[in-house]
Amino acid sequence: MINKNIVCRTTGVYSEGLTRGKSYQVIDINTDEDMVRIKCDNGPLKWFPLSHFNVNGQDIIDLISWKFDDEVLNDPNETNWIEISMKMSDGSERWCILYTPERLKNLLQQPNIYPTGLHIKHMIVFKSYNVEDIESVLDFLNKEDELIGATLPLNSSSS
Incomplete structure (x- = not known):
């Protein structure tokens, strides 16, 4: 794997030395600890967790744009x-559902709700339905390489 190029898929806490989507040449690898040594963006050679990279060199998938599929009503209930x-x-194309804490609370306080809780893999809870709040969370999930896992593929049978 030495001298092979790998692509950074998430910077995690290493945003000073890595750039998401950038290709890096492997200088050394420690397979016992799953660490890879590369030249950082800011110059020095440094060890990073291999989990931050696509080792097969494939490009990462980024969010290009998003849109509301439903009308956002400002009804407090x-x-x-x-x-x-x-x-x-x-x-x-992908999709997901958004909840605010208030709407989720309203749902769970319905008298005849069954089951009395829920788990939805493609649900993201946002502070509000303000575009800035949504873009902030989507951008964070995208940079952390978690957006694909928090959404579902959009196809004609799911819309």
Whole structure:
């Protein structure tokens, strides 16, 4: 693997030395500790967790744009979620549901709700439905390489 190029998929706490999506040449590898040594963006050679890279050199998938698929109502008693769809850099489209804490609380306080809780893999809770709040969270998830796991593929059977 030495002298092979790998692509950074998440900088994690190493944003000073790594750039998401950038290709780096492997200088050394420690397979016992799953660490890779590369030349940092700021110059020195440094060890990083191998989990921060696509070792096969494949490009990362980035969020290009997103849009609301539902009308955002400002009813304080609303219980429904809002759906959004996203366009990704590989040409795919994805979607997820958004809740605010208030709407989630309203839903769970319904008298006849069954089951009395929920787990939805493609649900993201936001502070508000303000565009800035949504973009901030989507950008964070994208940079941490978690957006794909927090959304589902969009196809004709899921819309």
